[in-house]
Amino acid sequence: MKxxxxxxxxxFSICLISCSSDxxxxxxxxxxxxxxxxxxxxxxxINKKKKALSTEYPTVYKDMxxxxxxxxxxxxxxxxxxxxxxxxxxxIKTDKSANSVKEYYVAEMDKLGWEKTDIKMQSNEKISKxxxxxxxxxxxxxxxxxxxxxxxxxxxxxxxxxxxxK
Numbered sequence: 001m002k003x004x005x006x007x008x009x010x011x012f013s014i015c016l017i018s019c020s021s022d023x024x025x026x027x028x029x030x031x032x033x034x035x036x037x038x039x040x041x042x043x044x045x046i047n048k049k050k051k052a053l054s055t056e057y058p059t060v061y062k063d064m065x066x067x068x069x070x071x072x073x074x075x076x077x078x079x080x081x082x083x084x085x086x087x088x089x090x091x092i093k094t095d096k097s098a099n100s101v102k103e104y105y106v107a108e109m110d111k112l113g114w115e116k117t118d119i120k121m122q123s124n125e126k127i128s129k130x131x132x133x134x135x136x137x138x139x140x141x142x143x144x145x146x147x148x149x150x151x152x153x154x155x156x157x158x159x160x161x162x163x164x165x166k
Contacts, residue, residue: 057090058082061164066146067108069160071096084144088164098133098150098158105148106137114139114146121149130154 053076057068060083072094082088094101106116119136127134133152138145144166152158 052079053077054080056080058088060084060088061090061162064144064164065112066164067105067112069094069096069101069104072160075159084164084166086165090160090162092160092162094158094160095156096158098135098152101150101158101160102135102137102148105139109139109146112141114141119147119149132156133158 055074056077057074058078058080062068069092072092075091075093077090078086078088096104109116117138117140119138121134121136123134130153131151132154134150136147136149138147140146144164147161147163147165149161150158151161
């Protein structure tokens with residue numbers, strides 16, 4: 001994980017340096033197309049902004065009164081205004097074991113009347129060198145599904161992935 005973070009930081013720094021050394025701005029730059037005029041593809045708007053990821057539970061998740069993992073830190077989540085028609089995703093980091101995360105969600109989702117299905121996680125030698133424990137389950141109610149996976153790394157950190165979809 002540290003090597004991956006170091007590599008990401010190095011690549012980001014190189015990109016930042018190369019971008020900052022270019023004296024032209026986005027407003028000054030014009031693009032010409034080498035495609036023939038008969039092309040039917042629409043030009044890509046490079047100034048169109050994507051919705052930023054969040055570090056809090058999306059409103060739709062909270063409105064459904066779904067459980068919020070205690071002792072967990074949201075690393076990234078779908079934008080706060082994300083809708084259930086698209087996948088709503090949340091990634092949480094915790095020191096709890098993958099099994100205790102599963103036990104928490106099973107108990108809480110059962111209280112809310114959601115039906116649980118266990119999902120078998122694939123494993124191989126490479127995976128077992130990285131992860132100490134991996135679990136996955138899904139919970140369904142009224143046509144909505146919450147997918148849960150928790151992957152506890154050898155170093156003890158557990159990353160929880162939640163995906164809510166219709």
